[in-house]
C-alpha cells in the first residue's frame with residue numbers, strides 16, 4: 001500500500017491536493033450530515049431521511065452515497081422524481097482542523113468567470129485576520145466562509161469568493177523538495193475545479 005502522507009480529517013478527501021467532502025456513507029457519518037429526499041412526481045409525495053449511521057452499522061460504510069440514493073428510487077410506473085438535499089454538516093470542517101500543519105493552506109479564490117485571482121493563506125494568518133476584523137476565529141467553518149466575504153475582487157470588482165483547503169501529500173517528491181513553493185503551485189494548478 002502506498003502511503004499518502006497525513007490523512008485529511010475524517011469525512012474529507014484530498015482530490016489531487018484540494019479537500020472535498022467525501023461521498024461515502026462513512027464520510028456522511030463523520031460529518032454528521034443528514035440527507036433528506038423528496039419525490040415530487042405526479043401523485044407521489046414521498047419523503048425520506050437517509051440514515052448514514054444506520055447504513056454504516058450494517059457494514060455499508062464504504063458505499064457511495066449516490067448508489068444509496070439510487071436504491072431508494074420509487075418503484076413506480078412512470079418513474080420517480082426523488083431529489084435529495086444535504087443538510088449542513090453538524091460536524092463541519094473548521095479552521096482548527098488545519099492548525100499546526102505546515103503542508104496545509106487556505107485558498108481564497110474568485111469565482112468570477114474567467115477570473116483567476118486567488119490568494120493562499122497559512123491557516124494561522126487566516127485566523128489572525130478573521131479575529132482582527134471580528135469575523136471569526138479558529139472555530140470558523142471553512143466551506144461557507146467564502147459566501148460571507150464581502151470585499152470585492154481586485155480584478156473583476158465583484159464579491160464572489162470560494163474558500164478551499166489545499167492539503168499536500170507529504171509523501172510526494174514535490175512537497176519534499178519544494179515545500180512552500182509546491183503548495184503555491186498546487187493551489188494555482190487546481191484552481192479550475
Ligand SMILES: [Zn+2]
Nearest residue numbers: 039044074080
Ligand atoms: Zn416517487
Ligand SMILES: [Zn+2]
Nearest residue numbers: 110115153156
Ligand atoms: Zn475576480
